Amino acid sequence: MGSGHEDRSSPRRKNQKLRPFQRFQSTPPNRNHSRNQTMFWLMHISSSTRMDSETLLKRDRLALFVFALLLLSMGKRPASADQPPTMEDCEPKACGNGLMISFPFWLAEQQPSFCGYPLFKVTCKNGSYSPVLDFVDHQFYVLNIFYDNRSFLLTATETSDDPCTIPYSNITSTSALYPLGVSTANNYIFFLVNCTSDRLDYTRINCGQNWAYYGRKYNSATVDLNGTGCALVIVPVIANPASIDHDYLQLFRSGFLLNWTSSDCPECTRSGGRCGFNETLGRLMCICRDQIHPFSCALFVFYKHRKKQQFYPSSKSLFRSASSNPYLKDPEMSDNHFQTHLFSYAELQEATNDFDASKELGDGGFCTVYKGKLQDGRTVAVKRLYENNYRRFEQFMNEIAILSRLRHQNLVNLYGCTSRHSQGLLLVYEFVSNGTVADHLHGYRASEGILTWPMRLRIAMETADALAYLHAVNPPIIHRDVKTSNILLDSSFHVKVADFGLSRPFSTDVTHISTAPQGTPGYLDPEYHRCYQLTDKSDVYSFGVVLVELISSKPAVDINRDRSEINLSSMAITMIQNGELEKLVDAGLGCQSDEATRKMITMTAELAFRCLQADGDMRPTIKEVLEELRAIEFEWFKVGKKAQHGGENGDDAKLLKNTAPLSPDSVMRNWYSSSTTPHTSK
Structure with a gap:
């Protein structure tokens, strides 16, 4: 392994075949040789860390000049032939009830299509209280968007006061919803449609000759349809079905929650750009002040890299640089400029009810994690390290050193810690409510x-x-x-x-x-x-x-x-x-x-x-x-x-049959009323 970087990129190694799948194809390179040479030279210039300020200034000017030449040589690559995209094109806009629309959503007739994913197109119709989303050949009002959680609340536009309005068909596979998914925060109500015999164990809906029933459920348990002749339709609702006795129409109007699983291009937003989508190439793009880039605003990243070098001068400084951090009063910890809150041991002891066993979230080889509630109302996870020795202290300081400096939406947030001189070494994190991936794959929640x-x-x-x-x-x-x-x-x-x-x-x-x-x-x-x-x-x-x-x-x-x-x-x-x-x-x-x-x-x-x-x-x-x-x-x-565009011939558009139980990750598609013509608006 002491071969270094040159060994890693050697042609001999890269040409070796590793993939056992004969149909697997690697992505062809998309940069020419001269650009690679220039970029390597720039990276080489930026690698040195031991320079005086004058040398650093000269280096930055030279690298910036070469970088500018590189950008000019690349030219601009517009997303369309008409005009190049600009950040102003994709400025977030308000719609209807004041809801802000931004990536991955985009406003039709007000923004170019490259401002969001194609399936996230919403319209802001005159007189409409909420934006309208076209989804699986159906229209929904978008009631709210929770960008931090990548989820949004929507309800069908065709719901009415007709007591015979029932969902009559839906989508049976999650692949048809992609890149959307039904949130696990929803509850479910289900309908038994066109039954050939009465179902006394469910609430009947009086709809003429059609026998329809509904009930409610909270998990993915299969409904027994044997001998009933019924077709099953399951509908997600965000409201608790138990709180609204027989008014299922009110449940419909409360809406349901969808998550989006597509990437939000964090590299682009971190670099000061605005996310977009190139439908021709089928990939994300980063819209910057100068032009578009595949992943991030490169010029901005160059300056950010220099700023990081000043913030992290060397690996040693991660533990030894001086600080004037006002939050920490522990003299040994303040030497590390850790920007995190210092909790008292008594405060965390109270938050966890004296580390009550009933508050335990997990028990590792050298620590126990407890659920707690701080005096300010925040629910937290408190990690209690055993064996207050050098190794445990090193791990304790390591977590603080790393998490107090880093910010990323997919890294756990550190709220603070205790002093090393306190009764025990405690770390305080945000409480993450759904457990671990291991729990859901092969642990105690796998059966769900x-x-x-x-x-x-x-x-x-x-x-x-x-x-x-x-x-x-x-x-x-x-x-x-x-x-x-x-x-x-x-x-x-x-x-x-x-x-x-x-x-x-x-x-x-x-x-x-x-x-x-x-x-x-x-x-x-x-x-x-x-x-x-x-x-x-x-x-x-x-x-x-x-x-x-x-x-x-x-x-x-x-x-x-x-x-x-x-x-x-x-x-x-x-x-x-x-x-x-x-x-x-x-x-x-x-x-x-x-x-x-x-x-x-x-x-x-x-x-x-x-x-x-x-x-x-x-x-x-x-x-x-x-x-x-x-x-x-x-x-x-x-x-x-x-x-989604496969029409009624696609498997996902078929009417549900009692021979194919519906997955709980489903959503109603068409609304049907026996007393009126079925809704067909799009």
Whole structure:
């Protein structure tokens, strides 16, 4: 592993074939040789850290000049032939009830189509109180948008006061909804339509000759339809059905919550750009002040990189630079300019009811995590470290040093800590309500079956995005303990990567760090274990194990499996190489019945296989992993779009039959009233 960067990029290595899938195709390079040379030269200029101020100034001016020449040589690449996109084109706009519309949504007739995803087009009609979204050949009012949680509340436009208004058909597969998904925050009411016999156990809806009934449910339990002749329709509603006895129309009007699983291009927004979508190329674009870029505003990033260099002068300064931070009064901790709040031990003792066992959220090898409530009303997670020795203190300081400086939507937020001189070492985090990915895949919540394939793909993307952010800061940070039990899920099932006790910063001018292996069995990079050398590719290996867990719903290590399959990564590599992927995949994901799901899972398995290579140089970088996951997402996006425009001949548009129980991740499609003509407006 001491080969350095030159070895990683050698032609011999890159030309070696790793992929066991004959149909797998890699993305062709999209940059010419001269631009690569120029960019490499710029990166080389920026690599030095030991320069005086005059040399730094000259270097910056020279690099900026060459960078400007590069931008001029690239020219502008407009999204359309008519005019190049500008940031002003996609300025957020208010609609109807004052709701702000911004990416991934866009306003038809007021904004160009590149301002958002095609399926997120909304119209602001005169006299309409809310924006209108066209979705699965139907129209919905958008009541509210929660950008932070990537969710929005909507209701059907055709609901009326007619007591015979019932949903008569719906979409049965989640692939047709992509990149949207039904939020798990919804409750469900269900309808039994066109029954041939009476159902005394449900509330009857008087609709002439049509026998219709409805009830309510709170989970994915299947309704027994044997011998009834009924067709089943399940409708999500955000309101609690128990609070509204028989007024199901009022439940409809309360609306239901959808999540979007598509990327929000954080690299672009962090660099000062505005997200857009190039439908011709089928990918995100970053709209900057000067022109468009694939991922971020490069010129802005260049200045931001210099600013980060001043903030993180070296890896040593992560622990030793001086500070005037007013929050911390502990003299030993204030030397580290950690910008975090200092809690008293008594305050956290009170918040957790004296660390009551009933408040425990989890128990690790060297800590216990408790749920608590602060005096200001915030619900928090309090990590209590055992053994107040040097190693525990080092991990304690490590988490503070890293999380107090970093801000990313998929990293857990650190609220504060106690002094090292207090009665115990305590760390206070935001409370993340939906447990860990491990809980849902093969833990105590696995039986709930909440994590559909689109949700798992989104979890993979958000985790990769968080790791790519860690690897991109200066100095880069290696997490060292990437695993599904350290990937938390919030109320909307978005990722929060946690547990940075083992994480390490390392300088960009070295290829690895020599250190004794630490981490979790089943996730440890074999090269790290063999050579005691830690690199960014160690996180990539661990993430490969996470990908296999998402595909298989199996734990990373299981001593109850056959000896050759105890380690999940070994099992996955063997099965993939032998063309036995179907034995690995969780049957509950619908891989056997849905071609789109099978294709996406196969592509993800290919990516996992590359991440799990024993030789670290053969693995992709985490940024390359993220881009491939985005490509997989877009492939699904195209399939979902095709399904939505497939008309009544598509499987997803068929009327529900009692032979095919409906998934709870579904949404009503057409509203039907027996006393009137069925709604057909679009």
